[in-house]
Amino acid sequence: MNMRRLRYFVAVAEEENFHRASARLHIAQPALSRQIRLLEEELGTNLFLRLPRGITLSRAGISYLEDARQILRLSEQARSRAIAVESGQLGTLRVGFHDAAHHYPVVKSTFKSFRADFPNVHFRFISSSSQDQFEALTTNDIDLGFVYGWEKPVSGLQHLKLADDDIGLALSSEHPLAVKSKISVDDIRGEPFLWADTVSFRSHSDAILRACTAIGFNPNIWHQGLTSLEAMMSMVESGMGLAIIPNAIRSENIVVRPIEGLSHPVELMLVWHGDSDSSVVSNFIKHTRLAM
Amino acid sequence: MNMRRLRYFVAVAEEENFHRASARLHIAQPALSRQIRLLEEELGTNLFLRLPRGITLSRAGISYLEDARQILRLSEQARSRAIAVESGQLGTLRVGFHDAAHHYPVVKSTFKSFRADFPNVHFRFISSSSQDQFEALTTNDIDLGFVYGWEKPVSGLQHLKLADDDIGLALSSEHPLAVKSKISVDDIRGEPFLWADTVSFRSHSDAILRACTAIGFNPNIWHQGLTSLEAMMSMVESGMGLAIIPNAIRSENIVVRPIEGLSHPVELMLVWHGDSDSSVVSNFIKHTRLAM
DNA sequence: CGTTTTGATGCTGACTTGGCATCATTTGCG
């Protein structure tokens, strides 16, 4: 079966005349006559009724005309869609997200700018830890990852640093210490602390604890097991205790203050697979660079 | 664009391997390799990523695969539908109906039998007078007509007589005359009569009037302008008067009795266009003959 | 380091398609 035959058939069906159709198709009439006959033989049924003068669509032809038009439409659509996908105008991006990423303005502006230029690209968002994202990138389960922490990407992955940050003390804005612009370790010795779940935040929470003990501060961990930044902040706001979180994390009724001597640098990075030559991905990376 | 290429593409995409796909398609591997390249050139985009070892679908390829499958499915469907239409298994029949036709059992049994054998044939029913049906048949606006009356079909139309009938007197079963099995003209002289609308029933009502006067009966037309048999019968049942209708017309609480000497033969006919060689139409006619 | 796997390329013959000339039939016009 040849698409050309379908095009020819549609032309003849529309003109109900071989000569006019052949002119429209820029081929000679006998060629057209034959192609229609071949199409009919291929289908095993007549598409036209041969009247003493001229032709008309048969019942089978009427049915086939509808389908032929749809096939041609679909065929053209298939081509343009493939090209749109190729050029990155159309498609789906699977993006891994560390929850903290949403607190950095560069993320919002990147998506805003990308969406303005590529409205037909769909996103699939996958919230997961940085380690899981490295994993997912190498197994090609996601196309891009917004990774947060201090881990360096594994080999074969490329990355772009989006933001630098360090940790500080989160406390309710009604807390007496909120008035101070810089907190010393002595200020918070004995204060009750909220602590992240050691499974969800893995080495992250360990590293923070190590940084604290390094400056001679042993936090009084009052409540623990919080599995998200949102949960942590909600508890801080309720006055359940203080928490150590990245400085950029903002929430109503909460202030974050640096702690003298305490440092645990963290980075927000966009990470992707090195040998992916996909236009959607590289377009996204380009927009991220522009949005910084 | 060639459907074959789409089939080849789907095979390669499914196998992700030229050799296996070529075996499945019963062609040599180089031929397949080239057809895929030609398809890619035709589309203007790569469908596969050439990896150092083997191939994978590109993003464009994934998109195109979906569309290619649909095109192939549709193409096969188009063919089988055309053949089904050709053989009369599928399609639409436009059938003209004189309202009286529904009172003859042969109509019901014809449709029942036809529907059992051809469940995929759709009907479009068009209620219209016999004259309008002859017209519609010649202009190919309907495929079949259930025509009622005494008019002979115009030339170029073929017909099959389904039922013979004659006219009689319709009266409420509570009417004193209902006990008589045969009515004489003297019985009904002076009785109030319901009469059909002379426009809707045209020459039909004239002819009946002529038949009445021919036997010296001048009906006392009390109410007139009824445009359907249903309306007429409803009025008869209400005791508004008597009516002259075909004997076969039956309704609850109404009896129809022959009138001595009065005759106006009417026929129910199936009429169709002589040079239509459509299978659906001829199948329907065959079933009608069987149902008689 | 040779063998296997996997895709690409060059060449040739067979099939497909289009153009040209021509035919057959019907219709319309003087």
Add this chain to the structure above:
DNA sequence: CGCAAATGATGCCAAGTCAGCATCAAAACG
């Protein structure tokens, strides 16, 4: 009525398309 126009069909040939075969190139495997 007879001739021209309209309309589709057929025969033949050249150009294009496609498949098979042999072969190459690169990478992986043992």
